[in-house]
Amino acid sequence: xxxxxxxxxxxxxxxxxxxxxxxxxxxxxxxxxxxxxxxxxxxxxxxxxxxxxxxxxxxxxxxxxxxxxxxxxxxxxxxxxxxxxxxxxxxxxxxxxxxxxxxxxxxxxxxxxxxxxxxxxxxxxxxx
Numbered sequence: 445x446x447x448x449x450x451x452x453x454x455x456x457x458x459x460x461x462x463x464x465x466x467x468x469x470x471x472x473x474x475x476x477x478x479x480x481x482x483x484x485x486x487x488x489x490x491x492x493x494x495x496x497x498x499x500x501x502x503x504x505x506x507x508x509x510x511x512x513x514x515x516x517x518x519x520x521x522x523x524x525x526x527x528x529x530x531x532x533x534x535x536x537x538x539x540x541x542x543x544x545x546x547x548x549x550x551x552x553x554x555x556x557x558x559x560x561x562x563x564x565x566x567x568x569x570x571x572x
Contacts, residue, residue: 452524457512459520463528466504486518493526
């Protein structure tokens with residue numbers, strides 16, 4: 445099997461993954477994913493697509509993560525893994541889609557407007 449490339453994004457985080465047959469190792473920016481991501485909830489977010497498709501111990505994944513925060517990076521990685529699994533086995537698509545793993549979350553931070561302290565916040569109005 446050749447190496448499968450996939451891309452996942454969330455907010456400003458970008459995850460580029462390279463998936464190949466192996467023993468289930470996930471290496472993120474040169475470190476193990478359990479060392480890179482601090483909490484068990486994020487470990488669950490990352491590995492759940494693999495568990496759903498019974499591929500947890502089948503593939504080695506090398507990840508390049510860039511931008512965003514820890515949670516955005518984890519969700520970008522989840523999307524990238526889901527896309528790679530569908531490239532390998534298209535029959536997995538309905539199960540991943542039902543859980544919402546095939547959709548890129550479009551929510552982004554709203555830009556700051558000129559003359560205001562933040563995007564929507566305004567300075568206190570004074571009548572006199």
